[in-house]
Amino acid sequence: MAATDFDDRITRIAAVALGAAIVLVVVLLARPAGGHGGILPASLRVAASQDGALAVSPAAPKPVLEDARLRPGSVAGGELRLRNQTGERLAVRLRAEPTSTALDGILRVRIEAGGKSVFDSTLQALRQGTGDAIRLGPGRATAVRVSAWIPATEATGYEGRHVDVLLVPEEGPAR
Numbered sequence: 001m002a003a004t005d006f007d008d009r010i011t012r013i014a015a016v017a018l019g020a021a022i023v024l025v026v027v028l029l030a031r032p033a034g035g036h037g038g039i040l041p042a043s044l045r046v047a048a049s050q051d052g053a054l055a056v057s058p059a060a061p062k063p064v065l066e067d068a069r070l071r072p073g074s075v076a077g078g079e080l081r082l083r084n085q086t087g088e089r090l091a092v093r094l095r096a097e098p099t100s101t102a103l104d105g106i107l108r109v110r111i112e113a114g115g116k117s118v119f120d121s122t123l124q125a126l127r128q129g130t131g132d133a134i135r136l137g138p139g140r141a142t143a144v145r146v147s148a149w150i151p152a153t154e155a156t157g158y159e160g161r162h163v164d165v166l167l168v169p170e171e172g173p174a175r
Helices: 002-030
Strands: 042-048 054-057 063-070 075-084 090-098 108-113 116-122 134-136 141-149 162-173
Touching (some): 063 075, 063 141, 075 134, 134 141
Parallel strands (some): 042 162
Antiparallel strands (some): 054 075
């Protein structure tokens, strides 16, 4: 009988150790990622509309940038081309039309054209348009770089949020 008691004791110790290991694995897998609030990242899709004066590539519905895993500290980027299809020099500003205000004060956006920054602020501010204009001569084109990120200092407020943004060009005569 002594051998049976010993075998039972070994079986119980092995079962407790296995149970503790399973609990530890479940706890580690359930932790929030990166210490930034919840588990779900933000999702962002940016497209650009086209009108008669400007050719835009890629034009909506194709995205300029798309990121479904946006977290604090990560950066999403993309590029589009603007071409002046008129015979006049144009000053072009871009304005955001987001589908939601969910990321307005959190999401930062930078727009660069010709190596020069024309906008660097929040998505909310981009609703008013870029302050600086992109100047295009007749038939001329330029690459426009769009970057978006959630600052690393943001702890919450972005989790599971999804926003589609349409960049709308607004052109006027360049002086």
